Amino acid sequence: MKPAHCIFNKTKGSFLGLNVTCASTSLSRLKGLLGKLRVNPGSGLWIVPSQGIHTIGMLFPVDVVYLDARFKVIHLVERLRPFRLGPIRLHCHSILQLPAHTIHGSQTVVGDQLLIRPREEMELDLKNARGAASRTLAKEEALL
16 A cells, blocks of 8 residues: 655645545546545545546545645645646646545645645654754753
8 A cells, every 4th residue: 555645735844635646647547536425534545646537437526736846736626526638838847636626725825835744754743843942942942
């Protein structure tokens, strides 16, 4: 089983997903979310590479986030309904398919910078950030 990825919006300081699977092979990109009855909150699919998607055969709407090669948001589609074609974006490097309302809930907009990491790496990054914040706070308190 492939490792799950965390998707973090660095611009807004919010998570888009904590258990997002990467579809990076021809077969996994072709299958996508077909056969699923829904996408659980916090889950989704990261399609690499991709410039566009469809929801033909899907039974539920999804939020779609188009990313450039540096994980900057270049286009958004909220609640793309089943049996629809998403737009093609030639400068797109990868696409996130997430549960409906994820874009709104995370306040993600075009231009936001995302961080995509395997879950284990993200947990380590967060622990390191908390430790650095604690050390900074202790230094500031010592100066007072």
